[in-house]
Amino acid sequence: MIKVAVNGYGTIGKRVADAIKLQPDMMLIGIGKLHPDYEALIARKKGYNIYTSESSIQEFKKAGIEVAGTIEDMVKESDIVVDATPDGVGEKNKPLYLRYGKHAIFQGGEEPEVADVSFSALCNYDEAINKQTIRVVSCNTTSLLRVICTINNKVSKVNKVRATIVRRAADPKEVKKGPINSLIPNPASIPSHHAKDVNTVIKDLDIITMAVVAPTTLMHMHFINMTLSSEVKKEDIISAILDTPRLLLVSGKSKINSTAEIIEVARDLGRYRNDLYEVILFEDSIYTKGNELFLMYGVHQEAVVVPENIDAIRASFSLMNAQDSINITNNTLNIMKGYLI
Amino acid sequence: MIKVAVNGYGTIGKRVADAIKLQPDMMLIGIGKLHPDYEALIARKKGYNIYTSESSIQEFKKAGIEVAGTIEDMVKESDIVVDATPDGVGEKNKPLYLRYGKHAIFQGGEEPEVADVSFSALCNYDEAINKQTIRVVSCNTTSLLRVICTINNKVSKVNKVRATIVRRAADPKEVKKGPINSLIPNPASIPSHHAKDVNTVIKDLDIITMAVVAPTTLMHMHFINMTLSSEVKKEDIISAILDTPRLLLVSGKSKINSTAEIIEVARDLGRYRNDLYEVILFEDSIYTKGNELFLMYGVHQEAVVVPENIDAIRASFSLMNAQDSINITNNTLNIMKGYLI
Numbered sequence: 001m002i003k004v005a006v007n008g009y010g011t012i013g014k015r016v017a018d019a020i021k022l023q024p025d026m027m028l029i030g031i032g033k034l035h036p037d038y039e040a041l042i043a044r045k046k047g048y049n050i051y052t053s054e055s056s057i058q059e060f061k062k063a064g065i066e067v068a069g070t071i072e073d074m075v076k077e078s079d080i081v082v083d084a085t086p087d088g089v090g091e092k093n094k095p096l097y098l099r100y101g102k103h104a105i106f107q108g109g110e111e112p113e114v115a116d117v118s119f120s121a122l123c124n125y126d127e128a129i130n131k132q133t134i135r136v137v138s139c140n141t142t143s144l145l146r147v148i149c150t151i152n153n154k155v156s157k158v159n160k161v162r163a164t165i166v167r168r169a170a171d172p173k174e175v176k177k178g179p180i181n182s183l184i185p186n187p188a189s190i191p192s193h194h195a196k197d198v199n200t201v202i203k204d205l206d207i208i209t210m211a212v213v214a215p216t217t218l219m220h221m222h223f224i225n226m227t228l229s230s231e232v233k234k235e236d237i238i239s240a241i242l243d244t245p246r247l248l249l250v251s252g253k254s255k256i257n258s259t260a261e262i263i264e265v266a267r268d269l270g271r272y273r274n275d276l277y278e279v280i281l282f283e284d285s286i287y288t289k290g291n292e293l294f295l296m297y298g299v300h301q302e303a304v305v306v307p308e309n310i311d312a313i314r315a316s317f318s319l320m321n322a323q324d325s326i327n328i329t330n331n332t333l334n335i336m337k338g339y340l341i
Numbered sequence: 342m343i344k345v346a347v348n349g350y351g352t353i354g355k356r357v358a359d360a361i362k363l364q365p366d367m368m369l370i371g372i373g374k375l376h377p378d379y380e381a382l383i384a385r386k387k388g389y390n391i392y393t394s395e396s397s398i399q400e401f402k403k404a405g406i407e408v409a410g411t412i413e414d415m416v417k418e419s420d421i422v423v424d425a426t427p428d429g430v431g432e433k434n435k436p437l438y439l440r441y442g443k444h445a446i447f448q449g450g451e452e453p454e455v456a457d458v459s460f461s462a463l464c465n466y467d468e469a470i471n472k473q474t475i476r477v478v479s480c481n482t483t484s485l486l487r488v489i490c491t492i493n494n495k496v497s498k499v500n501k502v503r504a505t506i507v508r509r510a511a512d513p514k515e516v517k518k519g520p521i522n523s524l525i526p527n528p529a530s531i532p533s534h535h536a537k538d539v540n541t542v543i544k545d546l547d548i549i550t551m552a553v554v555a556p557t558t559l560m561h562m563h564f565i566n567m568t569l570s571s572e573v574k575k576e577d578i579i580s581a582i583l584d585t586p587r588l589l590l591v592s593g594k595s596k597i598n599s600t601a602e603i604i605e606v607a608r609d610l611g612r613y614r615n616d617l618y619e620v621i622l623f624e625d626s627i628y629t630k631g632n633e634l635f636l637m638y639g640v641h642q643e644a645v646v647v648p649e650n651i652d653a654i655r656a657s658f659s660l661m662n663a664q665d666s667i668n669i670t671n672n673t674l675n676i677m678k679g680y681l682i
Contacts, residue, residue, distance in 0.1 A: 162503060164551075164564040166507055166555065179557075179599065179601060181556075181558060182600050182601030182602075183507060183557055183562045183600045183639070185626060187598075188623040189626060190626050190627075190635045190637070208628075208630065208635065210637060212507060212562060212637070214507065215557055216524055216555065218523060219524065221526075221553060223564075225503050225549075252529055257525060257528075257529055258523045259524045282526055285531050287531035289549065294531045294551065296526050296553070
């Protein structure tokens with residue numbers, strides 16, 4: 001049993017903690033959290049041990065929320081820490097984890113240099129084996145890599161990727177973030193950081209990305225143009241996707257024509273928090289022209305990196321090979337393959 | 342003096358009517374409108390003659406809005422009708438215009454077959470000379486064509502265009518349209534109609550477009566990847582844009598990093614209705630890699646086709662050559678070149 005702590009209990013952290021509880025080979029030591037807010041209350045209701053900073057203990061006491069100790073105590077008790085603190089904070093926490101000789105998983109908001117390797121389960125699990133520190137790339141990069149590696153491994157070598165990323169402006173709970181009515185190039189310069197981030201995993205890929213923020217909270221969307229090393233048929237692309245868990249198709253026939261309808265299906269299916277760990281590809285968008293492939297998909301930014309965090313833990317301790325880890329993660333999280341519905 | 346009627350007085354029609362009033366060689370006969378709403382009241386305040394259908398005259402009388410006659414009367418009194426009625430209605434109106442031997446300008450919401458030629462002033466003005474019916478392509482296609490033809494004519498032959506279009510969901514006044522919180526592939530199939538529409542003007546261009554609707558009202562945005570017939574430098578692209586009215590640059594230095602800030606500048610500059618006839622390119626987004634060019638720009642969907650409607654009228658009667666028409670249109674509408682600010 002690997003003893004796992006989750007430091008940071010926001011959008012990603014709370015989902016990773018829940019996922020760890022479902023793994024047969026992992027034990028959740030507890031979660032690190034600085035403020036006794038509604039999310040802390042829910043963590044207690046779930047029975048999670050809450051660890052906080054020395055200076056926050058009093059605040060938690062006042063709020064009547066039991067604290068198990070300091071974050072340093074939590075680190076000491078665990079084998080590995082999944083750091084899901086805000087962008088850039090993970091780097092500051094790293095010395096604490098290393099001081100006690102612990103392993104650590106960081107998120108894509110950190111610079112690649114924070115860890116020994118940047119990670120995507122479908123692309124480079126083997127590279128992460130026995131690495132003490134692993135960085136799970138961001139939600140957008142995770143999705144790009146899942147799609148690129150699937151095409152690359154199952155259809156034809158991917159020579160070139162040109163992608164436009166339409167980012168959700170905020171997560172549903174982030175009431176202070178905007179915009180309400182604007183498109184914001186993110187950034188206005190090209191390429192966006194996503195291309196560079198893909199290159200942390202597939203070093204030699206010719207990829208250029210453009211990104212823009214749109215006023216929506218539900219999902220990102222990606223618009224992909226790939227050049228492959230051979231002519232491809234739409235059917236081959238569909239077969240490869242249907243054969244790959246963590247990628248799902250939606251068909252126009254089912255009248256799912258937007259990110260809102262995708263999320264409505266997740267709600268109707270009873271997915272906890274309407275989470276979609278899978279990349280949701282619009283089947284009708286798959287279009288080929290010679291060596292070129294075009295497609296569109298939606299990315300549930302709150303959930304998509306959760307399975308990769310779980311696999312990264314197993315890789316870090318060399319618990320099992322890629323396929324075995326991916327299978328257990330998929331089974332425990334009820335991750336599907338084929339059609340969403 | 343060309344006698345011009347504008348049939349349909351919505352987003353495009355009211356702007357075209359105002360623009361016609363500013364032309365030294367045109368006279369506004371009046372506008373055709375079916376409902377005595379606030380826009381009709383404002384048209385009367387401006388002193389525009391309002392023509393309506395036989396069946397709507399009573400409704401206008403009840404509302405106390407003076408009517409100059411029927412739409413058929415308006416057609417008879419004019420040399421040319423700019424049809425700015427909703428998508429598909431122009432085609433139904435066409436027989437009325439032809440019955441009286443009139444010229445007509447249609448909008449991009451009509452099928453290309455509605456007119457003798459599809460039109461973009463910077464691309465194919467000469468093709469439209471002496472054509473009785475001309476279709477001004479849509480706001481998105483107009484912007485694509487302005488950019489493509491500028492690069493093609495002033496920098497290097499454009500061999501291939503791959504573009505993602507992020508469309509505004511509704512115009513500011515359209516309170517019944519959505520989405521409020523979703524991205525909607527538009528359509529989920531590839532290519533979107535914009536590629537085909539560009540090909541109505543540049544017949545042999547290899548262009549594929551993808552489109553998505555985002556919850557915003559201010560501007561569309563385009564994300565362009567072009568392959569040119571030679572290597573290009575960023576400076577050459579900037580020079581070509583700076584030299585072309587109807588294209589404007591914004592720089593990150595001026596802290597204009599979103600469509601909302603672009604529109605705020607239009608408001609601060611005192612632009613009537615905050616209209617931007619120009620395509621607004623993000624200077625920092627211009628990026629070249631070998632023969633490839635990438636860039637991003639915003640399109641004010643309410644206003645961008647107005648100058649092309651004016652030029653189309655002149656081409657239809659062979660009043661003058663392209664450059665002279667474009668110059669007069671630009672001067673009368675205060676269309677800029679260079680930097681927005």
